[in-house]
Amino acid sequence: MFALMCFLASSALASSSTQVRDLETSAQQQAIQIQQQLEQLDTQRRQDFEAWRQARRQLLLLEAHNERQAAWNARLAEEVQSLQEQLDGLDATREELEPLMLAMLERLEGFIRHDLPFQREARLHRVREIRALMQRVDVSHAEKLRHLLTSYRQEVEQGRLLAVSREFIRPDATTEERVTLLRVGRIGLYYLSEDQQRAGVWSATSQSWLALNAAQRAQVQAGLAMAEERGLPQFVDLPLSVPLREATGQGATE
Incomplete structure (x- = not known):
């Protein structure tokens, strides 16, 4: 009887030990699964955060670019407006410049004729050349003015x-x-x-x-x-x- 009781007790203990080991194994597996799930969630969270940060960075860059573009467009519009105003006034300037140059040429010729009579013919010949240049439509106003001012400078230097x-x-x-x-x-x-x-x-x-x-x-x-x-x-x-x-x-x- 005693031996039977010891055997039964030993069997019960063995069975209980097996159950405990099974429970521990199951708990460990569940713990591993939970840890893996947590790691997956953490990885996903980090990935989501990195994606959000990249999207945020792109958004900030886009906003900064738009601000620069808007400023550049504003400056360009101002320059275009300024150029347009200059172009609008250019025709008027040209209309005023031509008679002014002709008047300057007349004064230069009159000055030479009343000046001391040195190299008079050569100086008057230069005036005639400029007058012929004034009649040419293929020569710019800037070039005509350059020749006229050169003659004025030469006359000043003579003094x-x-x-x-x-x-x-x-x-x-x-x-x-x-x-x-x-x-x-x-x-x-x-x-x-x-x-x-x-x-x-x-x-x-x-x-x-x-x-x-x-x-x-x-x-x-x-x-x-x-x-x-x-x-x-x-x-x-x-x-x-x-x-x-x-x-x-x-x-x-x-």
Whole structure:
């Protein structure tokens, strides 16, 4: 009886132990499954979060791009408007520019004709060339204005030069002869004959050549030597071609 009871007890314990092991195994498997499900959920959550973050980043980039595009479009619209206004005013500017250039050319020609008579024909020829250029439709206003301003600059520069030239003049208003001209800016114009025996000064008041005496002729020769860099700088005492008041005003202007 005792042995039977021990056997039954031992069988019960074995069965209970087996059940416990089964329960533990089942619990472990469930735990593993739950852990796997949690890991899957966590992975999915991370993936969803990363997808949301990417979408958010794209949205922010798109908004920033749209803002830049809107600003660029606004600036472009302003530039187009500005260009349009300039184009609208360009025709009016051209209409005003052409008569202005013609008036400037007329003043330039008048100035040359009333200026000291040096290289007059060459300077008037330049005016005629510009006038012919003004009539051409295949030349832009900018090119016409460039030639006109170049001539103005050349005339202004003439007023600052000590220059020598060989030209034909009429010392006595009847006979034309080749002489050497000495020009001191626009305040003095003198000639020396080829034989160096006669000299004269241009008088803007009388619009004629006035003869110089022997001492003054020597001064013209000294001035020519300085202008041609054949002598040392020195003081030259010669009468002016223009009245002192006019010469002073002109010098101040230039």
